[in-house]
Amino acid sequence: MTSTTTIRLAVTGGGTGGHTYPALTTINTIRTNLAARDTDLDVTWYGTPTGLEARVAAEAGICFRTIATGKVRRSLNLKALATTTVDLAKVPAGLGQAVAELRRFRPHVVMSTGGYVAVPLGLAARIVGVPLVMHEQITTLGLANRILARGATAIALSHATSLDSLPPAARQRAVVTGNPVRPALFDGDSAATHRAHQLDPDTPLVYVTGGAQGSAQINRLITDNLPHLLPHCQILHQCGEAHYDQIKQQTAGLTPEHAHRYRLVPYVSDGLADILAASDIVISRSGAGTLAELTAIGKPSILIPLIPTAGQEQLRNAQTLQTAGAALCLDHATATPDGLRDALLPLLKDPARRQSMARSARSAGQPDAAQRLADLVVTTALRPTR
Numbered sequence: 001m002t003s004t005t006t007i008r009l010a011v012t013g014g015g016t017g018g019h020t021y022p023a024l025t026t027i028n029t030i031r032t033n034l035a036a037r038d039t040d041l042d043v044t045w046y047g048t049p050t051g052l053e054a055r056v057a058a059e060a061g062i063c064f065r066t067i068a069t070g071k072v073r074r075s076l077n078l079k080a081l082a083t084t085t086v087d088l089a090k091v092p093a094g095l096g097q098a099v100a101e102l103r104r105f106r107p108h109v110v111m112s113t114g115g116y117v118a119v120p121l122g123l124a125a126r127i128v129g130v131p132l133v134m135h136e137q138i139t140t141l142g143l144a145n146r147i148l149a150r151g152a153t154a155i156a157l158s159h160a161t162s163l164d165s166l167p168p169a170a171r172q173r174a175v176v177t178g179n180p181v182r183p184a185l186f187d188g189d190s191a192a193t194h195r196a197h198q199l200d201p202d203t204p205l206v207y208v209t210g211g212a213q214g215s216a217q218i219n220r221l222i223t224d225n226l227p228h229l230l231p232h233c234q235i236l237h238q239c240g241e242a243h244y245d246q247i248k249q250q251t252a253g254l255t256p257e258h259a260h261r262y263r264l265v266p267y268v269s270d271g272l273a274d275i276l277a278a279s280d281i282v283i284s285r286s287g288a289g290t291l292a293e294l295t296a297i298g299k300p301s302i303l304i305p306l307i308p309t310a311g312q313e314q315l316r317n318a319q320t321l322q323t324a325g326a327a328l329c330l331d332h333a334t335a336t337p338d339g340l341r342d343a344l345l346p347l348l349k350d351p352a353r354r355q356s357m358a359r360s361a362r363s364a365g366q367p368d369a370a371q372r373l374a375d376l377v378v379t380t381a382l383r384p385t386r
């Protein structure tokens with residue numbers, strides 16, 4: 001294929017934000033790059049109707065098709081075994097559907113960013129003979145990507161350390177690209193946040209986020225601590241859609257001075273860049289997506305890992321950034337209201353330390369990851385078929 005004027009790209013991946021936003025960013029980057037070369041991009045995103053990807057693709061105007069798929073579970077207790085049977089029963093149906101979809105769409109390349117929906121599409125790519133580029137966000141390969149790695153044409157990794165978790169034969173097909181971060185996040189306008197949320201530009205702002213779904217643990221640590229924290233800072237708290245009504249009720253009794261400094265939102269979509277620009281410190285889970293963002297733009301953070309995650313991944317992510325001087329990590333022992341105060345209050349009083357953490361965060365970031373992954377996908381699409 002040499003004189004292509006349209007590249008057809010099938011994308012699969014989703015479930016959580018960590019799998020969804022890298023896919024969206026890479027699609028947008030490829031589209032921009034190709035437009036400069038007078039080449040069109042025809043994209044279809046395959047996901048689940050209930051995953052975040054359905055909403056994100058619709059908002060971005062990307063053609064979206066659903067695939068029947070079951071959750072691939074690794075734990076084996078009696079209850080999980082029952083679920084495994086039910087869930088895996090959906091895989092052949094999803095695979096048949098994925099093969100039919102790829103035969104109809106005839107993509108030049110399939111890009112997978114992981115999540116269980118990626119399994120049938122990635123396997124179908126191999127059956128139909130379409131090159132597959134899979135991207136892994138975390139340091140150890142997730143289960144979906146471990147299944148796909150054998151047949152993938154190229155394996156894009158966020159971290160060089162992940163090379164060790166690949167079988168030797170697969171390492172030759174691996175490229176370290178980093179984890180794509182939405183370009184908009186680099187252009188935040190802090191004044192826009194102060195205006196939108198009626199915040200004071202002269203009082204430090206702490207942005208609290210529990211990830212796309214919110215975190216009950218982080219919500220509790222914040223709400224239990226508000227009277228101790230709000231005398232020192234303003235707090236913008238993203239609590240998750242499912243928790244919003246309860247937290248709103250719990251914080252309704254704040255004194256007027258404290259209420260003036262506290263803002264609660266269920267989920268942040270368009271305003272994230274502006275919020276990050278306005279924030280002096282971010283308190284967050286340590287999912288790979290959020291950390292790629294905080295390091296790419298250079299934000300000091302206090303990280304409260306979700307424990308357990310597979311292989312204690314979030315704990316290791318947070319500890320790595322703590323060692324690099326970019327973040328403080330609250331683990332099982334220190335993720336308490338006291339522990340949070342001990343970490344946050346000194347930082348609020350020490351702008352020089354925050355600046356040093358911001359510099360360390362930036363040196364750990366990979367701001368060109370989207371370009372690298374976009375180039376890999378397009379090169380793979382244009383490679384002549386044997």
Ligand SMILES: CC(=O)N[C@H]1[C@@H](OP(=O)(O)OP(=O)(O)OC[C@H]2O[C@@H](n3ccc(=O)[nH]c3=O)[C@H](O)[C@@H]2O)O[C@H](CO)[C@@H](O)[C@@H]1O
Nearest residue numbers: 016017018019021137211212238267268287288289290309
């Ligand atoms: C429970 C679970 O399985 N977590 C995993 C999941 O994280 P999960 O996807 O939950 O979290 P990530 O940190 O990876 O990504 C969250 C994404 O959602 C965005 N966001 C969040 C809140 C909000 O209001 N608005 C918004 O846009 C963040 O900016 C980020 O881009 O995948 C990650 C890797 O892909 C892993 O590291 C995590 O261990």
